[in-house]
Amino acid sequence: MTDSPLERWERRDGAVLAVASLLFLASYAVRVLGHGLPGAVRTLCLAVTLATWALFAVDYVIRWRLSGQRFPRFLRRHLLDTLVLLLPLLRPLRIVRAYERVQRRRDAPRLPLHGRVIAYTGVSAALLGFAASLAVYQQEHAAPDATIRTYGDAVWWTCTTLSTVGYGDVVPVTPLGRLVAVGLMACGLALLGAVTGSFSSWLIQVFAREGEGERPPGNSPGASRDTEHD
Template sequence: MTDSPLSRWERHNGAALAVASLLYLAAYAIRVLGHGLPEAIRDLCLAVTLAAWAVFLVDYVVRLRLSGQPLHRFLRTHWLDTLVLVLPLLRPVRVVQTYETVQRHHHEPLLSLHARVITYAGLSAGLLGFAASLTVYAYEHGAPGASIRTYGDSVWWACTTLSTVGYGDMAPVTPVGRLVAVGLMGCGLALLGAVTGSFSSWLLQIFAREGENPYPPETERPPGNSPGASGRTD
């Protein structure tokens, strides 16, 4: 593992960024759902979201400086970081990287590759669905002709969209809502493909192992073929 300034920065600030991501999502959720809260609390949540976004901006600038790359090359090689900075609601998805930070302190991964893929996909799906349901509800519940009127409607819509089921009983009508829907459809397809591919690969490995070793360890050889058996009967 390289020990460059950039890798050291990413290794030591992972927990802080994870906390900032969760605070951003929690403050945004309170502002969206807390219609009857006092204005002071809503203003505090707004201040928390702005402070968390400032932390993301500082991290992005520091990573740019430590990378030693020109801006255009950094944007091309770190396009996901740029997208997360522009759309901060995607930032909580990066919380799953905290697991990788923890694993660097161990010689072997705590989970197998297939288990990590499924874990990452599950966490990403949950966080993406929650963030998308908040955004769609914020723009849709008061729009003329909208079918998504309550947060429960928004959660149901996010689940059906992310799982690629798409019943069609609810659909966003605002430009922002439809843009979120397109992004959620793409993420749902990608996550479903990752989980399906990982599970299929795991099954193929199991079948291959069984083909190489058809007998359980305690009965490696069929009866009568153990070492020392002469095969003669008196």
């Protein structure tokens, strides 16, 4: 079976997009946290941010053309990719694809595969939390009546929100900050569900295989039919 051009492209550009995503986060972080940096440095970071965003857009267009689908159909089948293109800070959400591949597995349980999903989900949660803390800090720290004044406050709020604990001691007050909060809540539930679902699926498969291995030979369905025949 030969791979389609789209599959070959996605394998080829995976590492490039990963590096571009890290550059995007790094340049955005420097612009948000580097209050005392020279203007030239901040301008360079803005240029890197825009360049990586443009790279994401080019990749999106190339994958659309290689898919051979009309744009409305491609848009419906790649809603997550479209959302990530519009909001590059959500690029860690692409872990959903890996999780879907695990759910489609039909063979024996494979701990390394499930373990990779849990590890990828943890990395995605960390990257997503980092991006969300930057976004909410940028919107909140100078707002009137804000409770998130420092980046440490933003990190604390992100941890409590992403883990679905929500102490409520610090909360966003701006419209964009609250929009980030809504997205982070949804992502926290999705990532937590991915971890617990993958781990539970692996445990169920392992216990089922152990139960089949411990079944006495005389109690097997085939043995019962042979006894009745005799």
